[in-house]
Amino acid sequence: MANSPSGDSIVGRITRLLETFDSTRVAQSPSAIARRAGLPISTTHRLVAQLVEEGMLERDGDGDVRIGIRLWELTTRGSHALRLRQIAMPFMEQVQQRVHEHTQLGVLEHDEVLFIERLSAPGSGANITRIAGRLPLHASSSGLVLLAFGDAALQQRMLTAPLAPVSAETITDPAALRRELAAIRTRGYAFAPGYVESVSTGIAVPVADRSGVVAALSVVVPRGAVNEAATVEVLKRAAAGIGESLSRSPFASRSME
Amino acid sequence: MANSPSGDSIVGRITRLLETFDSTRVAQSPSAIARRAGLPISTTHRLVAQLVEEGMLERDGDGDVRIGIRLWELTTRGSHALRLRQIAMPFMEQVQQRVHEHTQLGVLEHDEVLFIERLSAPGSGANITRIAGRLPLHASSSGLVLLAFGDAALQQRMLTAPLAPVSAETITDPAALRRELAAIRTRGYAFAPGYVESVSTGIAVPVADRSGVVAALSVVVPRGAVNEAATVEVLKRAAAGIGESLSRSPFASRSME
Structure with missing residues (x-):
């Protein structure tokens, strides 16, 4: 060529x-x-x-x-991003109708989180993420989930590289990040108040099919105005629904590398 | 090269x-x-x-x-399809919450309608259209709207080429199609019972910004189970909202060629 x-x-x-x-x-x-x-x-x-x-x-x-x-x-028509997004969409709409804030679906892509869908009601709060936009793994709630449930090599790369701050509250200390990832694995979700923007809190849960974690489902809400337990419950139910639909679907999804 | x-x-x-x-x-x-x-x-x-x-x-x-x-x-990130779709999305969700069936946004692309978004509730009826999928202009309600409000050259091309049937009820007679297009312009929407699939009815309205008609907003409902006037009212209100948002938006949208 x-x-x-x-x-x-x-x-x-x-x-x-x-x-x-x-x-x-x-x-x-x-x-x-x-x-x-x-x-x-x-x-x-x-x-x-x-x-x-x-x-x-x-x-x-x-x-x-x-x-x-x-x-x-x-x-778009041949993309597995579309397939994942199509399967997730009805569940994302249910989340949005319950939480009334930004609802997002992100996947791991070259050590960052790539957002393949975002729903926003008119009048939702601040949110920096965009469809086909990216955020660092260590700063966003979606990224923290993908990192916490990612493989050892990915965690090793992230924990040994400089952790650039996105906001004043982004975790930039590797030891603190390691503790945060362990906590996320224990409780099954990430809670990221002000890590990306000081005015917003991200909450994310893993979406898993039979091959493992394939995506993160998250909401971004105005800081302080969130019932953490209730929101996590809504997210976990939706993530379970997406995972079941993915596992039933004839095409195998791409698992996280 | x-x-x-x-x-x-x-x-x-x-x-x-x-x-x-x-x-x-x-x-x-x-x-x-x-x-x-x-x-x-x-x-x-x-x-x-x-x-x-x-x-x-x-x-x-x-x-x-x-x-x-x-x-x-x-x-995706640099695409005007995404921009149109992002602006339309909150209004499409409102339509879907009212009509509880497939809600779609289509644009004119090389003498066909290309769907850039589709929302479907779990349990919605039959619907052949897909995101990034196409349908002939003369068969689908969205296509009929884009054709009815399209330019004279487009109509001339479509009315002089063979009109292939998609279902047994697709309009394939050029004179009948010409009358249908005039009726769509008069009443401001397309009503397409069984034109694509015998079990479904498509209803579509034009979406216009300052440059003219840029898209068609449609629902696909099970045949016979639709309140035509109420559905059209919901669609027209949403289309007006999309058009106003497009006109306010800093980037000029691509009008129909």
Whole structure:
């Protein structure tokens, strides 16, 4: 397969190009893409033209390009993220109707939590997470659950690397984090007051199918305004329902690496 | 950019490769992908290896590959489908809580309706549509709305091409379809009993922002078990809410071509 002088494959260059898009940059000029992706301008223009031709990118009226809805369609319809999310959705809606705050589903992805779904009622409190957005494992309630029930190698990596603070209350001391993970395993949920944002508390429980823990189900509520026991009960019942549906489903889910 | 002897660009080959995945084929062997995509086996193996290296595809334990969650993440976080869907979601939940059946959001995409969201309560009736799935414009209630409020060129294309039946009750006569579209414009909604499946009725309304109609909001209910006027009222109120939120939102939405 043709490689650039730098040794980067075309697949690598397309990846670099797609990585420049996010929720704050849904439309960009090819020149801005080239600069952000560190690709030559001429290469970027050719690549963009080909991606537009295939419907993978779309051009705006003013020459900016966006992620094409065709690319979204292709990557969504065959995605196991969609399958997990579809199975979880009715249970997430039940949680949201009980708790009336943000309800989220996250999976472990390259040592971070990646959120594949989020439901929010109008008027819900602050919440930094986004669909297809990420948070560090040690800071978010979902991440803490995935870390607590993750394998030894993952825990070793996280506990020996610097733990960057997200808020003033994020756990950044490895010994404290180790104790927190043990507590999460004992009580079966994570309670994270102010770890991500000082005004919010995250509460998360593991979602397990027959292969083990595959996701974390969480709510984010205004700090102080939460009945911890009742919320955990709602979350655990929903997580059990998702796990049973996953185990009954014909396709095996991807377990945590 | 390097092209194959057939003139297909690598971007084209990657597109062909991604097109072989769908909700019934979330995991495939590279050989099966090569066959379905019409690509040489050796090319496919190399391309798959590069896509796996970038996290765009993932390998199963048994050597099959899947759409990588990284690819889903990249194409979702920067997608305007996600933005429209996020804005619509609270209103879709309100519809679902009132109607207690499938609630869907569809957009016009290459002369078909592409569904970008679907909410379903446990125990909802039959519904053929899927997220990132498509239906013909002339058969589904959402499609009929997008067609009725679409531009003259789109209507011309649809009314002069063969209208394939999806069910025994799909409108396949161009003159009847033209009358139906006029009726939809007059009353402001589509009512499609049995057009897709004999057991279900679709009801859809247009969602418009300042640029015009950008989507269709619909419910699919068991046939005969619907209060048409009340359901339309719920849908119209939700569609108005979505349209107002879209118009207030800082990013301009993509209007129908």
